[in-house]
Amino acid sequence: MEVKKDYLSTRKQFDKTKLLAPAFMVVLFVIGLFQSGFTFIVNSLDASYFIGYMAIGVTFVIITAGIDLSLGTNLICAAIIGGYAYNALHLPMVWCLLIVVAIGTTLGFLNGLMVAYLKLPPFIATLGMMMIGMGLGAIVTNVTTERYPTFGSPGAEFKTIFYKTTADSPLGAGIPLGAFWLSLFFIISMVLLNKTKFGRYTYAIGSNIEAARLSGIKTRPWLTAVYTFCGFCSGLAGVMYAAVYTSIIPSTGNGFELLGIAGAVIGGTSLMGGLGTIPGTMIGVFIMSFLKQVLFGWGFQPHVQTFISGIVVILAVLLDQWRIKQSTKVRKV
Amino acid sequence: MAEVLLEMKGIQKYFPGVHALDNAYLSVKKGEVHGLVGENGAGKTTLMRVLAGILKKDGGTITFRGKEIEASDPRHALALGIGMIHQELNLMPHLTVAQNIFIGKELKKGIFLDERSENKQAYDMLAALNIDIDPTIPVGKLTVAKQQMVEIAKALSYDSELLIMDEPTAALTENEIQELFKVIRDLRERGHSIIYISHRLDELPQITDRVTVMRDGQYIGTEETRSVTKEKIINMMVGRTIYEKPKVASTVPEGAPVVLKVENLTGRNVKGVSFELRKGEILGFAGLMGAGRTETMRVLFGADPATGGKIYVNGKEVTIKSPSDAIAKGICYLSEDRKAFGLAVGLSLRDNCVMASLEEFTTGPFTNDKKIDETTWEFVKKIDIKTPSIRQLVRNLSGGNQQKTVVAKWLIRNSDILIFDEPTRGIDVGAKQEIYKLMNVLASEGKSIIMISSEMPELLRMSDRVIVMCEGSKTGEIDIAEATQEKIMTLATMNI
Numbered sequence: 001m002e003v004k005k006d007y008l009s010t011r012k013q014f015d016k017t018k019l020l021a022p023a024f025m026v027v028l029f030v031i032g033l034f035q036s037g038f039t040f041i042v043n044s045l046d047a048s049y050f051i052g053y054m055a056i057g058v059t060f061v062i063i064t065a066g067i068d069l070s071l072g073t074n075l076i077c078a079a080i081i082g083g084y085a086y087n088a089l090h091l092p093m094v095w096c097l098l099i100v101v102a103i104g105t106t107l108g109f110l111n112g113l114m115v116a117y118l119k120l121p122p123f124i125a126t127l128g129m130m131m132i133g134m135g136l137g138a139i140v141t142n143v144t145t146e147r148y149p150t151f152g153s154p155g156a157e158f159k160t161i162f163y164k165t166t167a168d169s170p171l172g173a174g175i176p177l178g179a180f181w182l183s184l185f186f187i188i189s190m191v192l193l194n195k196t197k198f199g200r201y202t203y204a205i206g207s208n209i210e211a212a213r214l215s216g217i218k219t220r221p222w223l224t225a226v227y228t229f230c231g232f233c234s235g236l237a238g239v240m241y242a243a244v245y246t247s248i249i250p251s252t253g254n255g256f257e258l259l260g261i262a263g264a265v266i267g268g269t270s271l272m273g274g275l276g277t278i279p280g281t282m283i284g285v286f287i288m289s290f291l292k293q294v295l296f297g298w299g300f301q302p303h304v305q306t307f308i309s310g311i312v313v314i315l316a317v318l319l320d321q322w323r324i325k326q327s328t329k330v331r332k333v
Numbered sequence: 334m335a336e337v338l339l340e341m342k343g344i345q346k347y348f349p350g351v352h353a354l355d356n357a358y359l360s361v362k363k364g365e366v367h368g369l370v371g372e373n374g375a376g377k378t379t380l381m382r383v384l385a386g387i388l389k390k391d392g393g394t395i396t397f398r399g400k401e402i403e404a405s406d407p408r409h410a411l412a413l414g415i416g417m418i419h420q421e422l423n424l425m426p427h428l429t430v431a432q433n434i435f436i437g438k439e440l441k442k443g444i445f446l447d448e449r450s451e452n453k454q455a456y457d458m459l460a461a462l463n464i465d466i467d468p469t470i471p472v473g474k475l476t477v478a479k480q481q482m483v484e485i486a487k488a489l490s491y492d493s494e495l496l497i498m499d500e501p502t503a504a505l506t507e508n509e510i511q512e513l514f515k516v517i518r519d520l521r522e523r524g525h526s527i528i529y530i531s532h533r534l535d536e537l538p539q540i541t542d543r544v545t546v547m548r549d550g551q552y553i554g555t556e557e558t559r560s561v562t563k564e565k566i567i568n569m570m571v572g573r574t575i576y577e578k579p580k581v582a583s584t585v586p587e588g589a590p591v592v593l594k595v596e597n598l599t600g601r602n603v604k605g606v607s608f609e610l611r612k613g614e615i616l617g618f619a620g621l622m623g624a625g626r627t628e629t630m631r632v633l634f635g636a637d638p639a640t641g642g643k644i645y646v647n648g649k650e651v652t653i654k655s656p657s658d659a660i661a662k663g664i665c666y667l668s669e670d671r672k673a674f675g676l677a678v679g680l681s682l683r684d685n686c687v688m689a690s691l692e693e694f695t696t697g698p699f700t701n702d703k704k705i706d707e708t709t710w711e712f713v714k715k716i717d718i719k720t721p722s723i724r725q726l727v728r729n730l731s732g733g734n735q736q737k738t739v740v741a742k743w744l745i746r747n748s749d750i751l752i753f754d755e756p757t758r759g760i761d762v763g764a765k766q767e768i769y770k771l772m773n774v775l776a777s778e779g780k781s782i783i784m785i786s787s788e789m790p791e792l793l794r795m796s797d798r799v800i801v802m803c804e805g806s807k808t809g810e811i812d813i814a815e816a817t818q819e820k821i822m823t824l825a826t827m828n829i
Contacts, residue, residue, distance in 0.1 A: 215407070
């Protein structure tokens with residue numbers, strides 16, 4: 001028998017291939033800064049807020065070996081009903097924003113019930129919910145575009161708090177406060193995933209749900225909670241979307257979920273479940289938005305940007321598979 | 334005499350259409366290792382799943398530590414002191430060793446998990462079992478044997494007085510089995526009781542104190558391991574007498590031609606293997622797990638790339654780059670994992686039978702269903718596949734009949750060289766006999782068979798010649814007339 005190693009104090013050998021994705025992000029960031037300086041940061045952030053929240057939410061779901069296709073239309077559904085509450089029902093803005101979050105959370109909860117209790121495959125359950133969300137928003141608003149108040153008008157205070165400051169702010173104009181809130185949420189969800197029972201069970205369910213069940217974990221409520229959390233994130237994404245884009249057009253949102261999923265997947269989340277991290281996902285999200293801005297700066301049209309983004313998604317996942325293969329090759333336990 | 338820890342009496346369990354447990358009985362004493370044996374489908378695992386709270390019983394009583402209990406779920410059973418180590422290991426591969434051990438009873442500091450304490454305690458638990466495993470690495474990166482140790486540590490972390498092990502040695506090498514036995518004996522010393530389910534009857538005298546035999550969901554009897562013979566146990570299991578006598582001499586006719594000659598074959602974990610196979614011969618391949626037997630056959634079959642060596646079929650050199658090359662030369666490979674590689678279990682018997690030779694059963698773009706049905710029936714009768722219909726889904730056939738279906742598939746394809754990789758793994762004693770009979774018939778009809786097996790009695794009983802491998806190399810070749818378990822074992826551990 002070999003000599004016992006002191007496993008608990010030795011630091012693990014660091015896997016350098018893990019640095020590839022962050023390095024790519026930094027390269028894009030530097031190119032962007034040279035292109036257009038501060039504007040680059042602002043534009044990238046604006047486009048990243050709602051995707052960031054969605055991506056964080058869907059990361060939890062994907063780690064359980066599930067998927068949420070309803071994120072995008074749910075966020076629009078939530079945001080448009082919130083706008084309707086403000087414009088047609090004249091509720092105070094605070095209430096409207098709470099409604100947005102509540103609708104997102106509820107739709108997520110329903111997804112969870114379908115997946116965990118009715119045993120529907122997540123792809124099917126959330127595909128149905130995607131259409132329901134799209135329809136519901138349009139039905140409630142009678143197919144009208146809902147506009148949130150613009151900067152400076154009454155009711156738009158939430159924009160200066162959650163999105164960016166205006167000239168009358170003590171911080172000065174144009175400070176992207178959204179970045180602060182997203183960072184805060186990033187840290188909270190990281191703690192949630194790594195330091196709490198909820199996170200541990202998220203991994204456990206994705207890794208081997210039967211083993212988790214036989215270990216005495218009540219998998220159904222926990223799985224429902226994961227989808228509910230994802231819905232909550234789409235609600236938050238809805239608030240940010242309203243803050244940044246103001247107009248919510250009915251029957252849109254279809255396809256947004258794929259941006260969130262792409263972010264998670266580029267960040268190393270495995271669709272087979274059990275693997276994924278929040279920092280990875282955020283890096284994935286920013287690789288996508290930096291890339292778009294950089295390509296825009298080089299004069300590429302939006303459709304070309306999308307085309308190249310698609311290639312990046314595929315390459316990123318190929319790279320990740322290769323990376324995992326490398327790291328398991330050297331193991332000798 | 335040691336007191337009784339567990340008594341299960343008159344246990345009934347019904348599944349749709351099946352009376353799975355019929356008045357089953359089991360009594361386990363404190364501090365004993367109690368073997369539980371029976372053919373597949375005898376109800377061992379079902380009985381244990383009832384005990385562990387995974388299934389609800391439909392009748393009977395369970396008395397544990399003198400009190401009547403009924404575990405409502407696995408967690409409840411653990412709390413009562415009953416832990417089960419499942420055949421398909423129930424760990425979460427992406428979670429670390431410590432996280433797996435503490436799943437469901439995480440250590441916390443306030444609302445946060447206390448990973449540091451978990452790691453430390455997990456390390457101590459494993460050390461107490463004399464097991465050296467890093468608690469911070471993902472379980473998926475451990476060998477099966479080590480994963481099993483983690484399972485044991487996990488079960489013990491609930492203070493389980495009774496541990497159920499369902500075929501723990503099925504995937505272990507000889508060395509690993511000995512390690513496991515050491516741990517089991519150690520647990521017995523400390524007063525734990527263990528219910529030990531196994532198909533490998535030869536293990537029972539090594540590790541168990543008493544053995545209970547089940548058949549068709551019923552209790553057959555309990556014996557002291559010391560005073561019972563293997564034949565008696567087999568007899569109890571199958572309800573009839575089966576003799577497992579080794580072959581005394583090769584049955585290959587003098588001067589039978591060499592149909593397959595392999596020279597210096599190399600590949601991943603295959604180091605220069607050479608051998609000859611003659612017409613009508615059953616050539617056994619012995620070795621420990623990881624000896625490179627399966628790898629050799631995969632290279633020979635073209636499933637994995639060869640890095641060197643020559644292959645001759647009927648005296649002519651051939652190039653085999655893919656399984657389809659091998660099949661065209663009449664070589665077929667019957668994988669040990671039938672479900673993963675050999676059969677499409679969701680399809681019918683007839684579809685599986687003709688899968689490898691569909692071109693013979695088509696007219697233009699259409700399949701000739703009449704011919705398919707006739708041929709399938711012919712082979713179903715010939716090799717005695719027991720099925721109500723050739724349209725039966727393979728999933729619904731028993732293990733032995735599934736194995737026969739694979740054989741039928743390759744016979745229909747007209748293969749002359751059949752490579753059987755662990756042909757009787759996971760099938761029960763009765764079905765084993767059928768497979769043995771079939772292999773003998775095939776050999777006598779002039780088919781040539783390579784049989785990889787980890788079961789010594791099977792090798793000695795079936796083979797005309799045995800080739801022994803160790804760590805990727807051939808370490809010996811023994812004629813059956815001179816083969817003994819000891820000789821094979823010595824050769825199989827030569828390089829270690």
